[in-house]
Amino acid sequence: MRLCFLVEEHYRHDGMPNEVIRQLTAWGHHVDVVRPGGSLLRMDEVMGSGAHDAWVLKTVSGGPGLTLLEAAAAAGMTTVNDARAIRGVRDKALAAAIGRIRGLPMPPTYAVARPELLREVPAAQYPLVVKPADGSSGRGVHLVSSPGELEALLPELAGEHMLIAQPYVANSGTDIKVYAVGGELFATERCSPLHPDPAVRERRVPLSAEVAAIAAQVGAVYGLDLYGVDVLLGPDGPVVVDVNDFPSFRQVPDAAARVGRAVLGLARTGSRAAPSVGRPPAPGLPLPIPAQAPAPQSSAARASAAPAPAAPASARAGEAAL
Known part of the structure; x- marks a missing residue:
């Protein structure tokens, strides 16, 4: 199988996706790597060749990689994840609108094109979490x-194109990050970026049925196959505060092999289609939510599930100078 990975400079030396690329190559698959931010690309030639079975995106939210992935999708190529689904979560204002409309437990979200417009957020909504919509x-x-603290922050926010603000969800200072890969869910606990504590180490934690159900619902709502969900355990229950396409998968056992198998499976069958924006599920139609988190595969099961390698002569990983 031939794959194209779009990897921006930010992730050039990152374990994810480089370990996945090495694993796929070891299995005998051909992987081309394109650096969207460092290449002169003639778009009709790149997209018109049809030489790849699937395109995979690992880029920062505001980078040019998603444009290339969307062009590949428009040319009829398979993308991992569905390009429309990625667009739906990379714009955090759009993601909040989709999530709230479709019933995800997410905080109310304000969006502004100019930071001074945040002055209009009611004082009763403070404390606020403010962040870039493409962060x-x-x-x-x-x-x-407080509103006074916002005034002092406005000059720092001036360089952002769009901002969102959400009422702060009281929590213990740690986030639950749920990773979805190959139909399995894995949970880790880590320090919140709002409450940095060097003593808190990211670690695997048990995944409750309630959080597992929400994480599975996230995939159905946004049309994602490989993704991560940030969940806070607030006073009124779990709250989704962020969704990421193709995250780091830190602490996931055998992450490179699991992600590699998932990419190959999606290259063969296609990613799930992104749902129509703004249209909630029909009443009475259940979402595909598991009753509990799937149990991780055993090492023997993982070995038997590994794809058969392609002919060794076709195995090559390289950076395409497209």
Whole structure:
């Protein structure tokens, strides 16, 4: 199988996706790597060749990679995840609208094109979490305790194109990150970017049935196959505060092999279609939510599930100078 990975400079030396690329190559598959931010690309030639079975995106939210992935999808190529689904979660204002409309437990969200418009958020909504609508990896996240604190922050926010603000959800200072890969869910606990504590180490934790159900619903709502969900355990129950396409999968056992198998499966069958924006599920139609988190596969099961390698002569990983 031939795959194209779109990997921006931010992730050039990152374990994810480089370990996945190495694993796929070891299985005998051909992987081309395109650096969207560092290549001159003639779009009709890149997209018109049809040489790849699937395109995979690992880029920062505001980078050019998603444009290339959408062009590949428009040319009829398989993408991992569905390009429309990725667009739906990378714009955090759009993601909040979709999630709330379709019944996800998410905080109310204000969106502004100019930071001074945040002055109009009612004082009763404070403290606020303010962040860029195209942010990623915790960039630019601020906890604002009062309108006066917002005034002092406005000059720092001036460089952002669009911002969102959400009422702060009281929590213990740690987030639950749920990773979805190959139909399985894995939960980790980590320090919140709003409450940095070097003593808190990211670790695997048991996944409750309630959080597992919400994480599975996230995939159905946005049309994602490989994704991560940030959940806070607030006073009124779990709250979804962020959704990421193709996250780091840290702490997931055998992550490179699991993600590699998932990519190959999606390349063969196609990603699930993104749902229509703004149309909630019909009453009485259940979402595909598991009653409990799936049990991880055993090492023997993982070995038997590994794809058969292609002919060794076709195995090559390289950076395409497209």
